[in-house]
Amino acid sequence: MTQSAWTRDGRPFNAAAIAIRDWEAMKQVAQPGDFVMPCCMAPAIPKTSINGLPFFAHQSGECSTAPETKWHRLGKAAVLSSLRVLGIEGGEEWPGQSPSGDKWQADVLFTSGGRTIVIELQRSYQHLRDFIRRQERYAASGVECYWLLPKENFLTLGKSTSRLLLKREYGNVFPRGGIGTGMLPELPVAMLSVDGEQRVLFGGFKSAMVQTWLAGILTNAYQYRGGSWNLD
Ligand SMILES: [Zn+2]
Structure with a gap:
């Protein structure tokens, strides 16, 4: 369903x-x-x-x-239909390139208030350095990119980003207040559930409707806070 x-x-x-x-x-x-x-x-x-x-x-x-393809297609439909509720028409599998000629293809791309925004739905495993490389390629193209991952994939990525975050920001001493989901400030990542109720999950029992999350991107309410990307 x-x-x-x-x-x-x-x-x-x-x-x-x-x-x-x-x-x-x-x-x-x-x-x-x-x-x-x-x-x-x-x-x-x-x-x-x-x-x-x-x-x-x-x-x-x-x-x-196949189940692998299913999450990706249902996720794109969830994002596109939620954008539509916000009065925004998104494009699917949208091609572009950076000024240096580096090509990319966005899962979902839309523009609003002079901003060009991409939503990438990353179902399969991807190494942290590839997340960073693609994020930088979008930034070089003047595009903001926000990632949605299935839960298992989010947890796997969180292991890599937590290690890096602890080393870089805390000298490998785990802080008293914790590190949230252990995500990086330069890489906005959340989970997407499309089984049953479609929701974006931020970790720490926080979640939102997809349209609420997208609206939060537009109002800049979606921010990095204490190791997690979330709305409040
Ligand atoms: Zn089907």
Whole structure:
């Protein structure tokens, strides 16, 4: 199940942003084929969970897409549909290059208030130096980049960044106040959960709706605080 789907005419649709009364009304009138699943483009059916969570399910009950690919596609749909709620149209797999000719392709790219912002959804393992290298390549291109990772991947990255952070900032003495999730100030990273309710998780039991997180990027409320990237 997922909270984001594509409409028949290819627009991202965010069930998380709909009042439950409107959702129930829409379920009554929805026709087969009105929505498709972002994971496999199969017909999607709007449903409500026993906990009152609006979501889309495969009409056939089955998904043909491998789990690894699924997170990436559902994550992109979650970001694009949440941007749409904010009145912003994002581009998918957007190509660009740095002034020195270094090419990149952004998972999601959008512009707002003179800023160009990229959301990278990194499902597979990536070495810390590659995170840094890609972050710097975006910075050289005048682009801000924010990362979303699945939980396992976030924890793996956190081991590397914590080591570096402890050494660089604290002389390898673990500080009394802790180091939060052990992330780096130069690398904004959070977790994304798309299984069931789509949410950005910051660690330390803090989380937000995807649209709230994106709004926080736009208002600069999403900041580095005591070793973690979060909204407050
Ligand atoms: Zn599917």
